[in-house]
Amino acid sequence: MNVIEIIIKKRNGQSLSAAEIKYLIDGYTSGNIPDYQMASFLMAVYFQGMSLAETIALTKAMACSGKILKLNGLKGMVIDKHSTGGVGDGISLALAPLVSAAGLPVLMMSGRGLGHTGGTLDKLASVPGLNTSLTGSQALKQVRKIGIAMIGQTAELSPADKKIYALRDATGTVENISLICASILSKKIAAGIDGLVLDVKCGNGAFMPDLATAHDLAAILKAVGKKNGLKMKVLITDMNQPLGKAIGNSLEIKQAIDVLQGNGPADFMELTLALGAEMLVLGKKAGTGREARKILQSLIANRRALDKFYLLLKTQGGKIQQLPQARHELEIKTTARGYICGMNTREIGLVAAMLGAGRQKKEDSLDYSAGLILHKKFGDELRVGDPLASIYYNNETLPLKEIAQKFIAAIKIGKIKPEVKYSLIYQ
C-alpha cells in the first residue's frame, strides 16, 4: 500500500477500504506517515467526505491505535455520556455522581475546553487538589471501590485521535462529521464502555449550527457506535443559548452542587434528568424513562447523589471547601427594554474566555474562578436597568468596558415577547 495513492483515491472521491484506512492510521500513529501527508488527506476528506463504512473503519482503526481498557468485573454496565460541546454545558459534573448513585459504574474521561466551549476537565481542575491524571487501571480500581472516577484522557487510549485532533485544529480540517465521529467514538470504544448517551449540541454556540447537520452527525454517531458494539442513544439538544446560568469553571462546580441539591436552573435540571434517564435505561437500571427519572429525583431528594459527588472529589484529593472565588464582581445592566429574543452563544462563550474562564490560545492558563452568571435568558422580559449578568474576574487589567459591550452585543432584545417557545431537547 502507498500513502500517496490513498490520498489521491480519497481526493478523487473514491472509497477507501478498511485495510487502507488502517494502514494510514497505523502509519500515522507510529510516525511512519508524516504530518503533511495526513494533513492533505484530512483536507481531501473535508471535501469528499467519507461513507458510513469508511467512518466505521476509521473509528475502529483509531480506537485500536492504542490500549483498549477491559472494564469487565465491574458490577453493572458502564454507560458513558458525551456532549459535542457548548457554553455552560457542565452537565457531566452533576450527571456522573447522579447515575453512579443509581448504581451504574461510572468511569468518565473528559477533555479540556476548545475554542468558545468549556471542557469538563478544566471545570474539575478548578477544585484545589483534585487529581484527574489517573491511569486507566488506577481509575478502574477507584470505580470498583466507590463506583465512580472522573479523569482526563489518558495517552494510552486512542493515541491516533490525539495526534489527528491537534493536526485538524492546525490545518482547518475540524468541521467534517466523519472526522468528528471517529474522534468522539474512538476514545469511547478504547475506554471499554458498554453504552453511550450522546448529547449532540445544535445552535449558535455549538459546532453544529443547524439541525440538519446535527441530525447527520447524530445518525452517523449512532450507526458507527452500534457497529462497534456500543449501546447507543443520541439526543439532539439546544445550544442557541448557554445551558444553565453559570459559565466558568468553579462557577459551574457550584452550579452542579445546586443541581444535586435540587436547586439548579430549570433547563440544566431537565437536561441532567433526561440524559441520566437514558443512561439508566441503557444500563438496565430502569425499565422506562419515567421510572428512571423517579429514581434520579429520589437520589437528589435524599442527597445520595450529592454525597457521591463529595466522595468522588475527596477520593481524588479535591478540597471543595477551598473552591476559588473571584475577587471582583460586576453587574451588566440592560439599557433597553423588551424581551430577549436571541443570544449569540458563541460570543458569550468568548466573553467568558476573555475573563479568563477559557483559553484564547492553546497555551493560555485559566483563571478558575472567572466567568459569568446569567440573570436573564431567552424569552425573559427586561426593564431598563435590569441586571443581565454578573461577571466575575480577578485580573484588574482586563478591558472590562469592551467585555461588557461584547456581552451586551450578544443579547438580541426585541420589543415583543418571542412567539416561539424555547425548545431544549429537539430529539
Added chain:
Amino acid sequence: MNVIEIIIKKRNGQSLSAAEIKYLIDGYTSGNIPDYQMASFLMAVYFQGMSLAETIALTKAMACSGKILKLNGLKGMVIDKHSTGGVGDGISLALAPLVSAAGLPVLMMSGRGLGHTGGTLDKLASVPGLNTSLTGSQALKQVRKIGIAMIGQTAELSPADKKIYALRDATGTVENISLICASILSKKIAAGIDGLVLDVKCGNGAFMPDLATAHDLAAILKAVGKKNGLKMKVLITDMNQPLGKAIGNSLEIKQAIDVLQGNGPADFMELTLALGAEMLVLGKKAGTGREARKILQSLIANRRALDKFYLLLKTQGGKIQQLPQARHELEIKTTARGYICGMNTREIGLVAAMLGAGRQKKEDSLDYSAGLILHKKFGDELRVGDPLASIYYNNETLPLKEIAQKFIAAIKIGKIKPEVKYSLIYQ
C-alpha cells in the same frame, strides 16, 4: 495574519489577497509555516482553485522567495523555452545551441525527469564529464563568453518552488493549473529572462490529457507570464505519441546531433524549427516566423548549430566521444498486421523507465544508455514480423519478456489506415 485563517478562507472558496499569499509563501520558505499547514492549503487549492489574480500573486511570491538573476549586459534578449514534459521530448538539446547560433544568448535551466517523462538535465548528464552544476554567475560568465550555458536549477532561485514541488509530489496535489503555472513561471522569472516560449504538451503522455485543460493552462501561463513582465508565446503540441524516435538519455543526445545535422525525425525537426522560430521572433532576431525558419535552416545546413552544441558540451567538460552505448539491443517485432492507430505514450515512457532510462522511485539511479528507438509511429503500416522498436539495455536481470509485452500492449493496431491526419502543433 494567521495561517489557519488563510487555509480556511481558501477551503471555503474565498479569494486570498496578494499579501496573504506572500505571507504564506515567505513563512513556508523560511520554515515558520510547517509542511502540514502548506499541505492542507495545497489540497484546499486543488479543490477550490485560484483566480488569475491569486495565481499572479502566488507566482510572484514564489519568484521572490530567493535570488533574482540580473541578465542585463548580455548582447540581445534572453528568450527561454520550457516544455510541460513528455516522452522523447529532448527538443531543448538541439534547440538551445540552434538559437544560440542564431545570436540569442541562451541560459537554460532544466530539471530532472518526473514520473514517465524525461528531463533535459538527465539527458545532459549522460555525456561523461559534463558539469551542469554551475552557479548563476558562473553560467552567466559562460553565456557572455560562448553565448550559451545549460545547467540544472540552482537552489538560489525560487527556493519556495523547490519545497512546494516536493511537497505536492508527496501529498497528491500535483494536478492544479495554478500550482503548475506558479511552479513553471516562478523559476523563469527568478532566472531573469526576457521572454519565454512555452510548449504545453497535450495527450496521453502529457500531464494535461485533453485539449481543454491544455488550453486552460496555456491561457493562465500566458496571462501570468505577461503580468510578470515576460514576453510570452505559448504553443500547444501533441503528446499522443512519443516525440521523435529516441527515448532514453544518451539516445536522445545522439538524436539531437542528428537533428543539428538535418537528419532528425520529421516531427522532431518540425517542432524544433517551430519553437526556435518563435524564440527568434520574440527575441527580435527575425521579423517573421518564415524569416526565422530560414535562418535556423541555414544554421543547420552550415553546421554552425552543431558546432555550437559541441562547443557547449566541451566548455562544460563533456566528452561526447565517450557517450555511453548500451551493451544489449533487442528488436521488438509485431505479430499483427495493420496500421498503428494509437500509442499509449505514458506506458511507453514507463517501459523506458523500466529499462533504466527513467526513475521508478525518486532515489533510483539512471542507466544513461538504456532506452528505446521507435521504428514505427502513428499511421504507419505494419506487416507481421516488422520491427516496432529496438530496446537498449545493460542490466541482464531485467524481465525482458514482460517489458516487451508491456510495450506491445501500448501500441494499438487497427485493420484500416486511420483517417485522422497526425497533428503535431494544435495551436
